[in-house]
Amino acid sequence: MKKKVFASLLIGAMAAAALSGCSSSGNKAETSEPAKTEAVSEGATETEPAKAGEENTGNLVDGKYTIGIGQFAVHGSLDNCREGFIQGLAEEGFVEGENLTILYENANADGGTSSQIITNFISKKADLICGIATPIAQSAYSAARKTGTPVIYTAVTDPVMAELANADGSPVGEVTGTSDKLPVTEQLQMIREVLPDAKKIGIMYSTSEVNSIDEYKAAAPEYGFEIVESGVSSAADVPLAADQLVQKVDCINNLTDNTVVSSLQVVLDAANKKEIPVFGSEVEQVKVGCLASEGLDYVALGRQTGQMAAKVLKGEAKASEMNFEVIKGASFYGNTKVAENLGITLPESLTANAAEMFDEITQ
Numbered sequence: 001m002k003k004k005v006f007a008s009l010l011i012g013a014m015a016a017a018a019l020s021g022c023s024s025s026g027n028k029a030e031t032s033e034p035a036k037t038e039a040v041s042e043g044a045t046e047t048e049p050a051k052a053g054e055e056n057t058g059n060l061v062d063g064k065y066t067i068g069i070g071q072f073a074v075h076g077s078l079d080n081c082r083e084g085f086i087q088g089l090a091e092e093g094f095v096e097g098e099n100l101t102i103l104y105e106n107a108n109a110d111g112g113t114s115s116q117i118i119t120n121f122i123s124k125k126a127d128l129i130c131g132i133a134t135p136i137a138q139s140a141y142s143a144a145r146k147t148g149t150p151v152i153y154t155a156v157t158d159p160v161m162a163e164l165a166n167a168d169g170s171p172v173g174e175v176t177g178t179s180d181k182l183p184v185t186e187q188l189q190m191i192r193e194v195l196p197d198a199k200k201i202g203i204m205y206s207t208s209e210v211n212s213i214d215e216y217k218a219a220a221p222e223y224g225f226e227i228v229e230s231g232v233s234s235a236a237d238v239p240l241a242a243d244q245l246v247q248k249v250d251c252i253n254n255l256t257d258n259t260v261v262s263s264l265q266v267v268l269d270a271a272n273k274k275e276i277p278v279f280g281s282e283v284e285q286v287k288v289g290c291l292a293s294e295g296l297d298y299v300a301l302g303r304q305t306g307q308m309a310a311k312v313l314k315g316e317a318k319a320s321e322m323n324f325e326v327i328k329g330a331s332f333y334g335n336t337k338v339a340e341n342l343g344i345t346l347p348e349s350l351t352a353n354a355a356e357m358f359d360e361i362t363q
Helices: 002-055 076-091 111-123 134-144 184-194 213-223 235-245 258-262 264-274 283-287 298-314 336-342
Strands: 065-071 100-106 128-132 151-154 175-179 200-206 226-232 251-253 292-295 331-335 356-358
Touching (some): 065 076, 065 111, 065 298, 076 100, 076 283, 111 128, 128 134, 175 298, 184 213, 184 251, 184 292, 200 235, 200 258, 226 235, 258 264, 331 336, 336 356
Parallel strands (some): 128 151, 200 226, 200 251, 331 356
């Protein structure tokens, strides 16, 4: 009798266990299905950003972003690029302090520091890196391509020569951006209008940076000019090079070369002693003492770059899918105070349509 009771109890326990197991399995199926449905629902609105985040660094899917902005040197045009870049991002919905954290560092025109800055951004898992000016853009891509982090550059004169783009403008990897290629012919035409009797234009440039010197040399004869070039390897070379250059030329044309621009006041001082004009390549150089420029708007260039970066962050396009862009159009900027000091009258044909005229020299 005891054996039969025990057997009955054992059979009952096994049945209860079987029922419990079925119930547990059923609950799992019921709870897992809603979770699966919820994931699909989220993916329906976040598919592309999530994909971009997985391919890059991983912060995109939660709606918060971290980007690193590395600037090669301290000067007005690059500062304007950075300002415009942040504006462009904000216009596309990426606002610092809300859904965007910006890591910003300046290399002070030092290549080694540029590399350290980029390494720091990568270690902090930036979703995107912006390189402002050619040297730091090159450092950014060199380091970031190992991690897949997209790089957006700006103020790179020739992305092809800098090996950031192919000859057809397509990216060499997850890297794209904007070029500040100078309007060479417009600048030469402007100089000819201001200085009808000038023959020799001096151009100082850094031998370690990609620049427009060859284009100027090729185009100058059409406007009756000869280009006298002076290459420098560092800012320490600028004072002597400037003193020597002003002895040989009728004027100096300044490029967007970072090493030279960082020492622009040295060039201006040497030129002023000889009473020869210095022409700039953008508005900030005219503000601080260059006579005039058919120059670029670097805030606008930065905004254009920020809009490109926003496409990457939104998952609308990869950096590797966008050809680099060149800002279109140049504007005349003049400084009447500099003209007065040099005894030069800026032609009305230029000043009448000027984007901006300045009547003082800012420091």
